[in-house]
Amino acid sequence: MESMKSKPREATGSDLSEQIKAATKDSHVRAENTQxxxxxxxxxxxxxxxxxLLCSLYEIYRALEAELxxxxxxPAVQPIYFPQELARLETLELDLEHFFGPHWRKRITVPAATHRYTQRLREIGKNSPDLLVAHAYTRYLGDLSGGQVLGKITQKSLGLSGNKGVFFFSFPGxxxxxxxxQLYRSRMNSIELTEQQRREVLDEATRAFEFNIEVFDDLQKMLSITEEASSGKGNDVTSKTFSSSPALQFALGVGITLATVGMGVIFK
Structure with missing residues (x-):
């Protein structure tokens, strides 16, 4: 009897964090290998x-953190609620102000792909708050893992000094x-869920990754169009064509996946 009692945790991984990691394993691999x-x-x-990317991230975190x-x-959110340590909204505001200036809020467009994702976050925040666990785990632990690598790559690639423009990747708390x-996973594993609720959380985690992978592939298809739109008009034409170029608006929408998938690729 003792061996049977210990078997589920050791062999099948009854911890919610391990189950989410296992459920999204294939999605992680596919995300890592997108072009x-x-x-x-x-x-x-x-x-x-x-x-x-920053504009999409801002809209995503505005919705996620409002619902958190x-x-x-x-009872499902309280154990993994760490606003002082994890909240990203203020860091994104700093980065957007760095690139767009003090009136950056007037220069953000909310395209369809980002809007659909934020709608989902607000929907579950209102009707099924326990599902927020899947999105918070995917986002925040991704930001603390693979996101740190991408932050350094971004800083080097764009020639940014200090944290200017990359505050999003910084977690001073x-x-x-x-x-x-480890603490976060432990707190998440302490959440009491029925078997049905647990299955729904796992499905939500997979759904989030699959949605982003589809958008990820769409962005790759649109990159050549955005590059053509900017050719001959300087190296950075976002400020001039942000609201008028359909290609850029579309890319803004699909740009969400650079963070949701890219920074959530590596959970260590």
Whole structure:
């Protein structure tokens, strides 16, 4: 009887964090091998692409953190609610102001792909807060893992000094990323869920990754169009064509995946 009791945790991994990692394993591999992710890891990212990425990230985190704040006392959210250590909204505002100036809010467009994702976050925040666990785990632990690598690549590729333009990758409230990730997983594993709720959380994690991979592939297809749109008009034409170019608006929408998939690729 004792061996049977210990078997589920040791053999099948009954911890929620391990189950999510196993459920999204294939998605991680596919994300790592998309052409755009491979290019990013080689440092092949332009300032225009990065600015579009920041705009999508801002909308995503605005929705995610609003729902986490609103559901802070929910029994599934409370254990993994770390606004002081993890909140990204203010860092994104700093980065957007760096690139777009003090009136950056007027220069952000919310295209369809980003809008659909934020809609999903607000929907589950209102009706199924326990599913926020899947999105928070995927986003924040990704930012603390693979995101740190991409932050250094971005800084070097764009010639940015200090943290200017890359505050998003900085976590001053986290002294040790590895220890904090262990704490986060431990707190997440303590959440009490029914078997049905657990299955729904796993499905939501997979759904988030699959959605982003599809968008990731769409962005790769559109990159050549955005490059053609900017050729002959200077190295960075985002400020002039941000709201008028359909290609750039589309790329802004699909740019979400650079973070949601790219920075969530490596969980260590």
């Amino acid at each position: 755009l992710m491979l290019n990013y890891q080689k440092g092949q990212i332009t300032q225009t692409q990065y600015k579009l 704040d609103r559901n802070a006392d929910h 986290v002294t040790s990323a590895n220890r904090f990730k």
